[in-house]
Amino acid sequence: MPEALHGPEIIPVGRSVRVTVPASSGNVGPGYDCLGLALGRYDRLTVTRVESGLGFDLSGEGSEEVPRSADHLVIRAMRTAWRAVGLHELPGLHVVAENRIPHSRGMGSSASAIVAGVTAANALLPRELQLTENAVLQICSQMEGHPDNVAPSLLGGLVISYAAEEGCRSVPVSVHRDVRPVVAVPDYEVPTRLARGLIPESVPHRDAAANAGRAALLVHAATAEPGELFAGTADLLHQQYRAGAMAPSAGLLARLRGRGLPAIISGAGPTVLVLAESPERAALAAEEIRAFEGEAASSFEGRTVTWAVEELTVDSEGVIVESVGSGELS
Incomplete structure (x- = not known):
């Protein structure tokens, strides 16, 4: 163009839109950079x-730490x-953000901000200029660097993503109704880059x-046979290498799996x-x-x-976009 x-x-x-974006867990055990799960905790923009x-x-x-300028990730x-x-010139904008997704904790806060910004921008455009769903996915994935967090925030459910000639492709699948995500969010951060x-x-x-076998099993377990989730969440590609940077989380992970519970590090942790x-x-x-939490092993x-x-739900809808004001041409 x-x-x-x-x-x-x-x-x-005067035109105004509201978007509600779910949190996400990337990697999902053995699904490094290819599996993501939408979680029922939401940011609203x-x-x-x-x-x-x-x-x-x-x-x-994170509302006190993020910039209030064009450098804000949503902008x-x-x-x-x-x-x-x-459209290369930034219009006048007023942004209201209510953030419930913790920052730098492995629950997809940056991906949710990207999804919120791209989908809000798209909804504000005239219909004839709006991006396709696939174009939105590509833009979000390119900004985030990989699709395993942005795809579930966009689509909901458990999402399988893979590389294709035209970019990435993402396929959502429905999670079995018996599956109950439980998150343990610690009071320390681990930067994703680290x-x-x-x-x-x-x-x-x-x-x-x-790992390939466990990832395939995980998709079956999450969608059809939850009793296989413990075996399906075993990972050999990333969690063990990151353990030293998040010792309390690694310790909790070992305890939970030692009790036979299908625990994983969410995204890049902690x-x-x-x-x-x-x-x-x-x-x-x-x-x-x-x-x-009450034991000495939890010191850091x-x-x-x-x-x-917190026990959460699996979000099945993905981002929700609502028009809250039509405005008039000036």
């Missing part, structure tokens, strides 16, 4: 086109989406082959996620996490780690 095909006037002053300027009303997780995502259709840097460039062939096979097993997981860098424990 030509460099300045469209100007800000294509979005009427409302964007309104105003005459001029850039205003923010931010609350919740960067919006600009990326608009540039794809030839966690990714700990993964070796190569692994033994036998580990790769074993949150621990249990894909419990039933409500009773979810309650047991929560009890074990709280017991671990000279202090006791505390854990926020």
Whole structure:
């Protein structure tokens, strides 16, 4: 498209959209960079086109640390989406964000911000200029660097992503109704860049082959036979290499799996996620996490780690976009 095909006037002053985006767990045990799960904890974003300027009303997780400028990840995502259709000048915007997804904990906060920004920007455009679902997926994946978090936030459910000639492809599958995700979110952070840097460039062939089998089993277990979730969540590609950077999480993971619970590190950590096979097993997981919290093994860098424990749902819808104001052409 030509460099300045469209100007800000294509979005009427007063037009407003609200998007609700689920959290996500990437990697999902053996599904390194290819499996993601949408979780029932949500960020909500409302964007309104105003005459001029850039205003923010931010609350919740990380709201005091993120920039209130065009460097905010949501605004960067919006600009990326608009540039794809030839809109290069940032319109006047007012952004209201209510964040419930913890930052730097392995629950897809950056992916959710990207999905929120791209989908909000797309919804503000005239219908004839709006991006396709596939184009939205490609933009979000390119910004995040991989699709395993953005795809479940977009599509809901358990999502299988893979590389294709035209970019990435993502296929959502429905999770069995008995599966109960339980998260243990610690009060310390592990930057994703640090966690990714700990993964070796190569692994033994036998580990790769074993992991492929477990990943295939995990899809079957999560969708049809939850009793196989413990075997299906075994991983040899990433969790063991990151353990030193998140010792309390590694310790909790070992304890839970030692009790036969299908626990994994969520994304790049340090949150621990249990894909419990039933409500009773979810309650047991929560009890074990709280017991671990009270033990000396849960200390980290000279202090006791505390854990926020919550049973969540699997989100089955993905991002929800609502028009809350139509505006008028100025």
